[in-house]
Amino acid sequence: MRFPWSREQNSTGLFGRPTPDPTPGAGQKCPGLAKVLEKVLRVDKPDILDLGPFCGATAVFLADRGARVSVEEFEPPAERVVSDAGSPDEADEPPPPLRIDQPDGKFHLVLVWELCDFVPTDRLAEFGVELHRVLVEGGWTLLLSSSDPPTEGHASRHPPRYRVVGDDSVVREDSRGASHKRYRRNPRDIERALSPLSVQGIHLQRNQLREFLLVKRAGKA
Numbered sequence: 001m002r003f004p005w006s007r008e009q010n011s012t013g014l015f016g017r018p019t020p021d022p023t024p025g026a027g028q029k030c031p032g033l034a035k036v037l038e039k040v041l042r043v044d045k046p047d048i049l050d051l052g053p054f055c056g057a058t059a060v061f062l063a064d065r066g067a068r069v070s071v072e073e074f075e076p077p078a079e080r081v082v083s084d085a086g087s088p089d090e091a092d093e094p095p096p097p098l099r100i101d102q103p104d105g106k107f108h109l110v111l112v113w114e115l116c117d118f119v120p121t122d123r124l125a126e127f128g129v130e131l132h133r134v135l136v137e138g139g140w141t142l143l144l145s146s147s148d149p150p151t152e153g154h155a156s157r158h159p160p161r162y163r164v165v166g167d168d169s170v171v172r173e174d175s176r177g178a179s180h181k182r183y184r185r186n187p188r189d190i191e192r193a194l195s196p197l198s199v200q201g202i203h204l205q206r207n208q209l210r211e212f213l214l215v216k217r218a219g220k221a
Helices: 031-040 056-064 121-134 187-193
Strands: 047-050 068-071 107-113 135-146 161-166 169-173 198-204 209-215
Touching: 031 107, 031 135, 031 198, 031 209, 047 056, 056 068, 056 161, 107 121, 121 135, 121 187, 187 198, 187 209
Parallel strands: 047 068, 047 107, 107 135
Antiparallel strands: 135 209, 161 169, 198 209
């Protein structure tokens, strides 16, 4: 089975079968994590960026596998203010540029988790540019996105924390902090917005979270 937005030349489409619902508080399978770790851990001391919310156990797990781990608790940006006339309101200060506060071309893997869902739609392309900027050529991104309408539970207004407990297992935990709007998007919209990166696979979890694997292709601006 292939998703209609998958392209033969740069995407493997759906990988794996939908995983069963996890027991609350227990680990859940994350096949995308297993696939991407298998690739990046071939590198001697790969650099991995976890965009948070911060989880010390995840940093320790990845460091024990030989990775150099950086953590940035990325704060989703505000939407751009638009006046009633449909143009940006000149009376308001424009929002600062969206930026991941990390060097260019450093990371072999960026763990976005569910933060993509909290980036406003009109800022998502900026997010893709920043992910592309901080990755090495051939570097990978793992992100998760809800396919359900925002509801209480896994589509809350607080980006959840992910605790990695195995190469293919994570525990999804509630986090505290500022409340943010969560956006619902179809996979094609995500692929287009993050187009500096190439989607290589999408896996649908039974809890309606989709795992996206994206790569920075050599020479692709």
